[in-house]
Amino acid sequence: MTTVTVRGAGIFGLSVAWFCLKAGARVRVVDPAGVAAGASGGLVGALSPHSPDRWSEVKAFQLRSLVAARTFWPEVDAVTGLRSGYGPVPRVRPLPDADAVARARELAREAARNWGEAGAWTLVEADDWAPSATGLAVRDTLSARLHPARATLSLAEALRRCGVEIVPEARDEGAVVWAAGHAGLADLSRRRAREAGRGIKGQAATLGFDARGFPQVQADGIYIVPHEDATVGVGSTTERDWTTPEPDAQLDEVITRARAICPALAGAPVLRRWAGIRPRARSRAPMLGTWPDRPGHYVANGGFKIGFGVAVEVGRLMADLVVRNRDAIPTPFRVEASL
Ligand SMILES: Cc1cc2nc3c(=O)[nH]c(=O)nc-3n(C[C@H](O)[C@H](O)[C@H](O)COP(=O)(O)OP(=O)(O)OC[C@H]3O[C@@H](n4cnc5c(N)ncnc54)[C@H](O)[C@@H]3O)c2cc1C
16 A cells, blocks of 8 residues: 655645545645645635636646536535535626627637537626626636635545544655645755745635625636625735735735725625735646655645646646556646746
C-alpha cells in the first residue's frame, strides 16, 4: 500500500488526499495552521469557466473539473452531513455596449463547440438584479458556486470519517505532496534560487442579502455570489504588493462596485470582511507534478484565482501520479513550467 503525506490542508491538499485515499493509499494530512487556514478559508466561491474561445488544454482541464464538481461535492457532503454550499448557480455577465454584445454572440458559437452538453452560453435580457446599458447579459450554465471555507471543512471532515488524520505536525512518511499555498511557492523559490510564484492578496466580503434563486454575477472584475444561507459573497481585490494580510480600505471599493453592479445590494449590511493570499505560480496556471531534483516529493500549488474551480481535477491527476504512477499532468501545468 502506498503511503502519502500531504502537507497543506487547503482545498488542493485535501482534494489530493481524497483522491489518494480513493486510489487505495494510506494518507495523512499535516498543516501547522489547521484546515482552511490559508486562501481556502474564503467566502466568494465562484466556480466559473474561462471564456470558451481559443480552446486549450488548460480550458479543457477546467471544464472537466467543473463537470466533476457536480457529483464530487454532493458526495462529500453526503459523507459528512455538512454543507459545502455547492449549487449549480448560473453566472450572468451584463453587456455594457454593442461591442460586448457582438463578442458575446461570437462566444456563444465557441461555447457550443467547446463545452458541448456541459453548459450553455446564452444571451438573455438583463434584469433588475444586474442591469446593463444594452439591456442584455450573457448567462452561462457551466458555472456553479460553493462556500469555500465550508466546502474545505466538509472535505476535511469527510477525510477524517474515512480514517485520515489531519495533524499539525508529523514526520514525512512515503510520498510527500506539498500543497502549501503561497508559503509553498516561497519555499520552492528559495530552494531553486528563482521565483516560482508568489502570494497575491485578495479581499472579499459577505453581505447580508437573500439572493437565493438569483444568478451569480461577474462584471467589472467583481464577483457577486449568492449563497445558500441567504448571504452574498463579493470580491475581490488583486494585490501583488501588500503589507498586511488583513482586510483594509481597498475592500470598501470592491463593496461599492458590487453595489453599483447589483443595486439590490445597496442597503445590505456587511457581515464579514476577509482577506487571503492566493498562490500564483509564475506561469499563472496550476503547478502540479513531481518536485524536480527532490525524489519522492510532489507539488500541488498555483490555484491562484480558480483553485476551487480546478480542485477536483487537480486531486484526481495528482493521485494518478503519486499512487498509480500515471503521469497525465498537462504540459502547461507541470512544475517545470514555472521554474
Ligand atoms: C479573495 C479571494 C477570492 C477567491 N475567490 C475564488 C473563487 O471565487 N473561486 C475559486 O475557484 N477560487 C477563488 N480563490 C482562489 C482560491 O481560494 C485558491 O486558489 C485556493 O484556496 C488555493 O488553495 P491551496 O490549497 O493551494 O492553498 P491554501 O488554501 O492557502 O492552503 C495552503 C495550506 O498550506 C499550509 N501550509 C503552509 N506551509 C506549510 C508547511 N510547511 N507544511 C504544511 N502546511 C503548510 C497553510 O497553513 C495552508 O492551510 C479566491 C482567493 C481569494 C484570496
